[in-house]
Amino acid sequence: MSEITPDKILDARGLQCPMPVVKTSQEIKNIEVDQILQVLATDPGSMADIAAWSKSTGNALLSMGKDDGVFVFNIKKVK
Amino acid sequence: MEDTKRCSIVVFSGDMDKQFGAFIIATTAAAMGMETSMFFTFWGLQALKKKGLKTGQGLFGRMLGFMFKDIEGVGPSKMNFGGAGRWMFKKMMKEKGVASLLELRQAAIDLGVQLQPCQMSMDVMEIRREDMIDAVTDPVGAATYVLNAQGADITLFV
Numbered sequence: 001m002s003e004i005t006p007d008k009i010l011d012a013r014g015l016q017c018p019m020p021v022v023k024t025s026q027e028i029k030n031i032e033v034d035q036i037l038q039v040l041a042t043d044p045g046s047m048a049d050i051a052a053w054s055k056s057t058g059n060a061l062l063s064m065g066k067d068d069g070v071f072v073f074n075i076k077k078v079k
Numbered sequence: 080m081e082d083t084k085r086c087s088i089v090v091f092s093g094d095m096d097k098q099f100g101a102f103i104i105a106t107t108a109a110a111m112g113m114e115t116s117m118f119f120t121f122w123g124l125q126a127l128k129k130k131g132l133k134t135g136q137g138l139f140g141r142m143l144g145f146m147f148k149d150i151e152g153v154g155p156s157k158m159n160f161g162g163a164g165r166w167m168f169k170k171m172m173k174e175k176g177v178a179s180l181l182e183l184r185q186a187a188i189d190l191g192v193q194l195q196p197c198q199m200s201m202d203v204m205e206i207r208r209e210d211m212i213d214a215v216t217d218p219v220g221a222a223t224y225v226l227n228a229q230g231a232d233i234t235l236f237v
Contacts (some may be wrong), residue, residue: 016177018107020184025110043176056111 004074005063006038007031013042013070020046021053024075028059031077036062039073046071084114087231089224093122094156095165095180101237102183102209104127107234109161109190117187118224120197126150126184127196127211139206147204150160150180188214195219 008022010027012020020041026035037048047064050073060076086108087127090101101117109115127131128134128149135144160166176219178186187194196211198218208218228234 016175018103018110018183019186020177022106022110022190025112025188041154053111058112 004036004038006074007035009015009038011040012046013040015041016043018048021049024050024053025057028075033077033079034040034062035077037077038073041071042069044071046073050075050077070074074075084113084230084233085227086233086235087116087236088111088117088122088234089236090117090119090126091121092237093125093153093155095153095168096155096157097237098123098126098150098153098180099183101235102187103236105192106183106186106190108194109187110219111233113232114168115187115190116193116195116227118195118197118227120200122206124196124200124206124211125153126180128206128214129210129212132210134210135139135205137205143204147206150184153180176205195223197221 008027008031010023012023017025020039024037024039032035040063050064051061054075059078062074062076064071064073086105088101088105089100092098105115105117111131125148125178130151133141133144134147135141153161154165155168159208194215196218198220201218
């Protein structure tokens with residue numbers, strides 16, 4: 001898999017539901033279509049919730065994974 | 080947009096825990112692209128009151144004003160113990176990184192959630208437009224809520 005280079009990084013570590021999703025929705029407004037927002041979170045619920053958010057808003061969740069206790073999401077802005 | 084989904088929530092309760100539920104779902108719905116409105120009635124109106132202000136004009140209204148808190152003063156439905164429970168919950172939530180009701184209300188405003196106060200409750204409880212935060216819409220009635228709910232994909236009564 002090729003390396004993903006995010007255009008913007010949102011640090012939502014330490015935040016609980018619903019703030020990682022709320023902040024993601026606000027931050028995605030600051031990038032252009034086809035750019036990539038990377039979200040860092042420590043809330044385990046965000047694994048399901050960021051995926052649900054992406055599905056609902058129609059943005060593309062390119063990858064999600066756990067790296068050293070931090071959940072990392074790469075989201076491509078679709079519209 | 081034609082295909083925008085909508086969420087409409089009645090906030091009847093003035094309990095801290097229930098208001099958390101209402102604001103968490105409202106902010107999440109708005110974040111997920113839904114056009115979201117919250118209709119605040121009876122005790123729920125406390126979420127919209129300005130801080131440190133006493134409401135009421137007549138004797139009963141002013142008595143009620145002592146009970147009528149703002150969003151930082153509302154207590155949990157169980158274990159409040161005269162405010163000790165509110166303090167405890169706030170402390171525990173802060174330690175665990177949970178946003179406060181005040182922060183959630185601000186997020187709701189930032190996300191464009193409509194905060195609608197109920198005109199009839201305001202009249203009964205002697206709460207004026209100027210007793211509430213600036214971000215509220217003009218006061219509305221039940222028909223406005225019903226119309227919103229008719230077109231909504233999610234409706235909740237909290």
